Amino acid sequence: MKTVLITGAAGYIGSVLTNLVRDEGYKVIALDRLFFGRDKLPADCDNLKVVEGDIRFVEPGLFKNVAAVIDLAALSNDPAGELDPIKTYSINHLGRTRVAALAKAAGVSRYILPSSCSIYGFQDGMVDETSAVNPLTTYAKANYNVENDVLAMADDTFTVTVIRQATVYGASPRMRFDLAINGMVKGFLINGKIPILKDGNQWRPFVHVRDTSRAMCLLLKADRKLIQKQMFNIGSDEQNYQIFDLARRVAKSLNMEFQYEWYGDPDHRSYRVSFEKVKKLLGYTPEFNAEKGAQEVAEGMRNGILNPDDPTTITVQWYKKLLNEGVML
Numbered sequence: 469m470k471t472v473l474i475t476g477a478a479g480y481i482g483s484v485l486t487n488l489v490r491d492e493g494y495k496v497i498a499l500d501r502l503f504f505g506r507d508k509l510p511a512d513c514d515n516l517k518v519v520e521g522d523i524r525f526v527e528p529g530l531f532k533n534v535a536a537v538i539d540l541a542a543l544s545n546d547p548a549g550e551l552d553p554i555k556t557y558s559i560n561h562l563g564r565t566r567v568a569a570l571a572k573a574a575g576v577s578r579y580i581l582p583s584s585c586s587i588y589g590f591q592d593g594m595v596d597e598t599s600a601v602n603p604l605t606t607y608a609k610a611n612y613n614v615e616n617d618v619l620a621m622a623d624d625t626f627t628v629t630v631i632r633q634a635t636v637y638g639a640s641p642r643m644r645f646d647l648a649i650n651g652m653v654k655g656f657l658i659n660g661k662i663p664i665l666k667d668g669n670q671w672r673p674f675v676h677v678r679d680t681s682r683a684m685c686l687l688l689k690a691d692r693k694l695i696q697k698q699m700f701n702i703g704s705d706e707q708n709y710q711i712f713d714l715a716r717r718v719a720k721s722l723n724m725e726f727q728y729e730w731y732g733d734p735d736h737r738s739y740r741v742s743f744e745k746v747k748k749l750l751g752y753t754p755e756f757n758a759e760k761g762a763q764e765v766a767e768g769m770r771n772g773i774l775n776p777d778d779p780t781t782i783t784v785q786w787y788k789k790l791l792n793e794g795v796m797l
């Protein structure tokens with residue numbers, strides 16, 4: 469059984485991905501600081517070993533006999549990235565660059581970096597992997613830096629692939645209600661109004677958490693010639709939405725009268741993304757859409773599986789609390 473090391477495995481995407489990768493027949497080493505708790509992953513067993521540790525300090529020995537690394541660990545959104553920009557660079561950029569270097573030195577053959585479409589920033593028209601980027605925040609800049617550093621490490625024995633994920637939605641063991649679609653459903657069910665980030669005209673691409681995880685599973689098995697030193701946007705052209713229109717779709721999918729309220733300062737991140745490359749080269753298309761995702765989250769809330777009052781579900785607030793308690797980020 470081949471082993472895949474997943475960093476940030478107890479996070480929103482990681483806790484879904486870990487189970488999919490195990491279902492694909494791999495053993496997973498799940499490396500995580502466990503900022504959101506250990507309970508997001510199952511107990512250790514034949515094909516799962518959870519290691520509490522920090523990507524900045526992890527021992528090289530952990531990479532022994534590992535076939536592939538998926539490097540999710542990061543302070544995972546723009547507001548969290550601004551809490552302490554130096555920490556954000558030390559984890560999201562230098563920490564993940566270190567993981568790639570340790571993986572290469574240990575003879576790991578495949579390294580996948582899950583980056584973000586947010587590095588496109590504000591752009592008119594449609595962008596693809598060849599477009600100039602416009603990273604506007606510390607989080608986006610750190611992602612851009614690590615993309616460049618890890619791609620430069622690719623060689624005949626070390627296959628490096630970067631994916632730029634659209635904004636993710638859907639249910640996960642480590643739930644995030646700070647993501648647009650999930651937050652819309654929460655606001656709607658609790659207050660009867662969908663919270664919409666001003667001014668609602670901004671374009672954003674979306675992808676379901678199981679769909680982005682499926683893309684990573686695909687990369688574990690893909691022909692290395694197709695993915696070596698490549699960058700892929702992960703999502704689908706049809707799921708580029710303007711935020712106001714997205715809110716309308718969420719309301720409709722839940723069969724509720726469309727009521728909304730504005731929040732925040734006008735969002736300067738607006739980008740429409742082409743997902744042609746991953747479709748053409750790897751035959752990848754997502755299975756979910758925003759409506760299905762919204763229904764899934766609403767159902768999870770209604771049946772008590774997803775707790776909207778869980779303080780860990782708003783990432784920046786949880787990190788603020790940890791900082792106040794003296795936990796080192």
Ligand SMILES: NC(=O)c1ccc[n+]([C@@H]2O[C@H](COP(=O)([O-])OP(=O)(O)OC[C@H]3O[C@@H](n4cnc5c(N)ncnc54)[C@H](O)[C@@H]3O)[C@@H](O)[C@H]2O)c1
Nearest residue numbers: 476478479480481500501503522523541542544584633636
């Ligand atoms: N969720 C999205 O919409 C989205 C979109 C694009 C890209 N991404 C990227 O995907 C990755 C995962 O995002 P997520 O939504 O699952 O976030 P998350 O916050 O739920 O998960 C991140 C995990 O990393 C861990 N972590 C943080 N710092 C660490 C460190 N120094 N060492 C070890 N573990 C550490 C945390 O404990 C957490 O479990 C991130 O790199 C994020 O930037 C996410």
